[in-house]
Amino acid sequence: MTTVSACLIVKDEAQNLPRCLASLQGVVDEIIVVDTGSTDDSCRIAESFGARVHLFAWRNDFSAARNAALEQASGDWILSLDADEELEENSRGQLLRELVSSARADGFYLTVRNLQPPGELTPWLDMQILRLFRHLPGVVFEGAIHEQVTPSLLRAGGNIQTGSLILLHYGYQLKEAQGKSRAHRNLELLQEALKITPDDPYLQYQLGATLKSLNLNEEARTVLEKALMRASDLSADVLAGTYMRLAQIYLMDDAFDSVMKNALACLHIEPDNIPALYAAALASYSLGKKKEAYTFFERLAARPEISEQDLSNIRQVMASIQTDFHVDS
Incomplete structure (x- = not known):
């Protein structure tokens, strides 16, 4: 059976983690959490949801932390997300499984729905971002910030398509x-x-x-x-x-x-x-x-x-x- 690893990097995300990890329960085969120096209950919360937690010394490089998570993952596919995101309810269950099991692609652009603060003209803005991809040698994140995996997947000859899954992103509603x-x-x-x-x-x-x-x-x-x-x-x-x-x-x-x-x-x-x-x-x-x-x-x-x-x-x-x-x- 095709397996999926959810990979996150976190630091002091105790407020957001329960929502994120709850959305992954019964959906992925493993959850990898790389903690870059939390002083709150992030690690304990992650472990309570069955995640494998690995400590990583932060060095001002998001790609380095995300690639550390990839090194720990054993799944055939990687679902990359952040603690202030969750897999939208209709995107859970069989929808994810069907996508990766029948895929002729090597990666999928998912809809990241950026929920906006109160008072904005629109409650959300959508972006298509590569978040679901095959776990292949040499396919890694690049860039110290706003890191991307797309360039390395394309260099490896990967085929990227658009998937139907939605990730809800709450980060713009948070000031800190x-x-x-x-x-x-x-x-x-x-x-x-x-x-x-x-x-x-x-x-x-x-x-x-x-x-x-x-x-x-x-x-x-x-x-x-x-x-x-x-x-x-x-x-x-x-x-x-x-x-x-x-x-x-x-x-x-x-x-x-x-x-x-x-x-x-x-x-x-x-x-x-x-x-x-x-x-x-x-x-x-x-x-x-x-x-x-x-x-x-x-x-x-x-x-x-x-x-x-x-x-x-x-x-x-x-x-x-x-x-x-x-x-x-």
Whole structure:
């Protein structure tokens, strides 16, 4: 029978681990937890769920820790996830088994559903990330931060397909990681990584996203624009995320033409990207293109993720445009 090892790296994740590990019970054949220096009950909690815990001295390198977990795993397949994630309920059980048992692929992009903090326009943003892959020699994580296994799998001739599993990610709802601001922790690691590979567009994208989360918008814009200079080296979802964030930054500066340029580029890749639709709607309205704005608001209103309050506000704006310009409903 095809076996699956779930691999995690943790540090002071006692708050998140029970939810994560409970979602794996009866789903995978083993759980490998590499602890990088917890001072809370993370190790005890992991062991209570039947995980094999291994201690690893942290050296500011996420790939090194994840690869230590791969070395301990015995499964035919690896499911890589974080303590602040869980396997979505409908993705448990036979769905995972069927995916790996009948697979002609060597890896699967899974949907990582990034749950957003309260007050955001959309409750989640999805990204496709390689999280399920065959346990093959030489297939390892690379990069000190925002580590990826995709490059090594592709170099090994691996075939990657899109899987139907969903991982729920709660990290953006949490302000701290191991007692420290997640954004500030990531900022330090990204800056160090870019000293080694200063022209890496993926790291530039991640740095830009981190700077934006810290409201350092001018610095974020500069870095994101630099990432676009090597757009062909970025995956579609990362490229869409770059354009989306630039549209949001330009919107705060009332640079509406630049908003439209970036929002439309994002929507060309991801037609239902809610932040990009919202930016395009507001920019069109501000540029006096209210019929065009109506179309974007209409697309927003059709998205099931929109909250009732936001939907009500969008419909009020649409009604106002209809009144002023006699837009057909």
